[in-house]
Amino acid sequence: xxxxxxxxxxxxxxxxxxxxxxxxxxxxxxxxxxxxxxxxxxxxxxxxxxxxxxxxxxxxxxxxxxxxxxxxxxxxxxxxxxxxxxxxxxxxxxxxxxxxxxxxxxxxxxxxxxxxxxxxxxxxxxxxxxxxxxxxxxxxxxxxxxxxxxxxxxxxxxxxxxxxxxxxxxxxxxxxxxxxxxxxxxxxxxxxxxxxxxxxxxxxxxxxxxxxxxxxxxxxxxxxxxxxxxxxxxxxxxxxxxxxxxxxxxxxxxxxxxxxxxxxxxxxxxxxxxxxxxxxxxxxxxxxxxxxxxxxxxxxxxxxxxxxxxxxxxxxxxxxxxxxxxxxxxxxxxxxxxxxxxxxxxxxxxxxxxxxxxxxxxxxxxxxxxxxxxxxxxxxxxxx
Numbered sequence: 001x002x003x004x005x006x007x008x009x010x011x012x013x014x015x016x017x018x019x020x021x022x023x024x025x026x027x028x029x030x031x032x033x034x035x036x037x038x039x040x041x042x043x044x045x046x047x048x049x050x051x052x053x054x055x056x057x058x059x060x061x062x063x064x065x066x067x068x069x070x071x072x073x074x075x076x077x078x079x080x081x082x083x084x085x086x087x088x089x090x091x092x093x094x095x096x097x098x099x100x101x102x103x104x105x106x107x108x109x110x111x112x113x114x115x116x117x118x119x120x121x122x123x124x125x126x127x128x129x130x131x132x133x134x135x136x137x138x139x140x141x142x143x144x145x146x147x148x149x150x151x152x153x154x155x156x157x158x159x160x161x162x163x164x165x166x167x168x169x170x171x172x173x174x175x176x177x178x179x180x181x182x183x184x185x186x187x188x189x190x191x192x193x194x195x196x197x198x199x200x201x202x203x204x205x206x207x208x209x210x211x212x213x214x215x216x217x218x219x220x221x222x223x224x225x226x227x228x229x230x231x232x233x234x235x236x237x238x239x240x241x242x243x244x245x246x247x248x249x250x251x252x253x254x255x256x257x258x259x260x261x262x263x264x265x266x267x268x269x270x271x272x273x274x275x276x277x278x279x280x281x282x283x284x285x286x287x288x289x290x291x292x293x294x295x296x297x298x299x300x301x302x303x304x305x306x307x308x309x310x311x312x313x314x315x316x317x318x319x320x321x322x323x324x325x326x327x328x329x330x331x332x333x334x335x336x337x338x339x340x341x342x343x344x345x346x347x348x349x350x351x352x353x354x355x356x357x358x359x360x361x362x363x364x365x366x367x368x369x370x371x372x373x374x375x376x377x378x379x380x381x382x383x384x
Contacts, residue, residue: 029065030347036379040143047369048361052084053135055143069105074098076120079145083132092132094122097149110160113174121149124185139292140318140331140361141373150194151181157199170203180226195223195234211247216240236264236289252300252308263290265323286323293317303340311338312355327366333359337375347383 041054059077066072080093101115125133125148137146157174180193203216218240225233242259266287296314303309313336320329337355344350357373 030383031065032063032381032383034061034063034379034381035059036351036377038144038375038377040373040375042141042357042371042373044361045370047363047365047367048371050083050085050135051087052082053141053143054082055136055145056080057144071103073101073103077145079148081132081136081143081145083135085131090128090132092122092125092129092136092148094148095120096145097121097123106158109162110158113155113157113159115153115155115157117150117153117155119149119152119179119181121147123147123149123151123181124183126185129185138329138361139290140316140329140333140359142316142333149181150178151192152179153177166206168205170201170205172199172201172203174199189228191228192232193226195225197222211245214244214246216242218242231269233269233287234267236266236287238263249299251302254297254299256297258293258295261290261292261294263292265289288320288322288329290321290329291319307340307342309338309340312336316359326364327362328364329361331359331361331368333357335375339377349381351377351379351381353377353379 036059038057038059039054041052043052044050057077057079059075062074064072064074076098077096078094079096080091082092083090098118098120099115100118101113103111103113106112133147135141136143153176155174155176157172159170159172161168161170163169174197176197176199178194178196180191182188182190183192184190197220199218199220201216201218203214205212205214218238220238220240222235222237224231225235239262240259242257244255244257246253246255248254267284268287269284294314294316296312298310298312301309301311314334316333316335318329318331318333319327321327335355335357337353339351339353342350342352353376355375357375358371359373360368360370363369
């Protein structure tokens, strides 16, 4: 087995969590701590270049409500990814980046949020780890983590809401400033800087009796990624449109939802080496565009004795078009399962969840390759 262990202890995320929990005796509300192992794995038929892929994540999240108007959230995790290629196991493991978010109510109609990403993750990958990260980054598979670390980042956002008759109207804008990191463990000289991100969202909601309709639209654009100060890649703009309808049925609360995420072509800059009469220089090529449609249903069914089963059905349809017209990477995924919330003792709750996933992805020859997956999760939430 080929193994790639995390390089060196990363204690910043754990230290921050400890400081926030132990050092916040004057928190206005209940401090909440959440964790829970999560496993997701797939087996593939031949054709995709990998035989299996799986991810195990152990997250830790802390919420500290300092006052009615101000709160702090912290998230970090340890993750292990594995990809099997031709009977060889490739592994990527270690801590992920730590994320901190501070949110304050600036006015009854406005909220300001400042977030920071601390580079506690295992961001520098060797060639084998890079294969694992590439497979886990496939959008259709829906893995929770795919790169473990992407450098320092600072995000600011402001959101506001008002009412117009029977409708609620909300708007939010956010900007993320990203720092550089070393993506390759084999090449020390390369520093990669992801492009800064701008995001704008508008939302609407309205009650119809006890039912609620929610609509939203989001636009996301990115600055150019850079390698050692040179423009390398510009991700295509993204548009997201979503809707949900919440209603009561069989004494339970149910939600129908749908979302469409459209990603336009990006631009990749390649450096030509020259030689044999050819001139050296840069050339720009287009990358694939993509459309991901997601629709699903989640609800609640009483089981008696205070237990509730929450079924979950989710369908993904991905259309992907390469510049040469190929639809490699297109496919579909159907997930079915649910969870049963269980109160353990005091203010502790456990949410065991299981899902079966079936679908297919098109390979570079345009053939559909079947896949089968399983997701297991056990979230534990505790308010000390």
